[in-house]
Amino acid sequence: MSNLILLFLCLFLGFFLRKTKLFPQNGHLALNAFVINISLSALSLYFIPKIILNFQVVFPVMVPWLNIVLAFLFFSFLGKKMKWPKTLIGALILCAGFGNTSFVGIPVIQSLYGESGLKTVMLVDQPGSFVALSTLGIIFANFYSGGKSSFSDILKKILKFPPFIAFSAAVFLNLLNIEVPLVIDDVFAKLGATTVPLALVSVGSQLKWQKLDRDAKPLFWGLLFKLILFPAVIFVLYFFIFNQRGQIIEIAFLESAMAPMITAAVIASTHRLEPKLCNLMVGIGIPLSLLTLAFWYIVLKISGLLVI
Secondary structure: OHHHHHHHHHHHHHHHHHHOOOOOOOOHHHHHHHHHHHHHHHHHHHHHHHOOOOHHHHHHHHHHHHHHHHHHHHHHHHHHHHOOOHHHHHHHHHHHOOEOOOOOHHHHHHHHHOHHHHHHHHHHHHHHHHHHHHHHHHHHHHHHHOOOOOHHHHHHHHHHOHHHHHHHHHHHHHHOOOOOOHHHHHHHHHHHOOHHHHHHHHHHHHOOOOOOHHHHHHHHHHHHHHHHHHHHHHHHHHHHHOOOOOHHHHHHHHHHOOOEOHHHHHHHHHOOOOHHHHHHHHHHHHHHHHHHHHHHHHHHHHOOOOOO
C-alpha cells in the first residue's frame, strides 16, 4: 500500500512543482540524467548478479523488441490505409513501439511484487528497451524524418551508455558467479532506491494536456495499440501459445502494457516527427495506463494466472 501511495504522491508532487514554478524549467532533464545514468545503473549492478539465469529470462527481454517490430508492421499498414503522412506514421511507431518500462514500470512493479520484481524489470529495460531504442528506434526515427545515422554511430552510443556498461558488468558478475561485497552491494541498493521517487517526480513534472484537434484519431490508434492491442498479443503469446507461467512471465506481460516511453517520444520530437502528437501520447498515455494496467492485472487474477 505504501508503494502505491508513493507512486501517486510523487506524480502529484512533480505536477504541483511545475505548476507552482517551484521546479526549474526543464528541471526534469537533470532528474532524468541522474535516474538513467546513476540509479538504473545501480539497480542493474544490484539485481542482475542475483538473477538465476534460465530459459524464462528470454521472455522479458523480448517484450520491447516485439513491441517495436509489431508497431512498425501495424502503423505501416494502418498509415497507408488512412493516408497519413510519413512523419505521422514514424511518430506513432516510436511512441507506441516503446513502453515506459523504467520510469513508470519500476514503481508499478515494485508496488505489486516488491523488490524481487525489479530483477525482471531490469531484463525488460536494459537488454530490451534500451538496446531496441538505441538501434531500431534510431533507425526508424532517421528513416521517417529523412535523416541518416551510421551503424558505427549507433554502436558507439550503446557502448558508451552508462546503464549498458553497468548491465554488461552485472551479467559478467552473474556468469562468473562473483559475489559483490556486502558493503558495495548496500551502496548499489541505496543508489537504486532513488529511482522510483525521482522518476515519478520527473514524470509528474512533464505531464501536459493539449487540445486534440487533428491528432485525435492518430492518438486513439496509438494508445489503443500500446495499452490494449500489444498487451493482448503478449497475453495470448506468452500464456497460451508458449504456455509459460510464473512471476517473470507476469511481470513481462504487465511491462508490455506500460505507457509510451518518454525517451522515445523525445527522440521522435527531436527528429520533427509530430512533436505535439508525441507529447499527447505521453501526457495522456501515462495517467490512462494506470487504469489499463489495473484492468490487465484483474484479467490476470480472474483468469487464474496470477501467482502472487
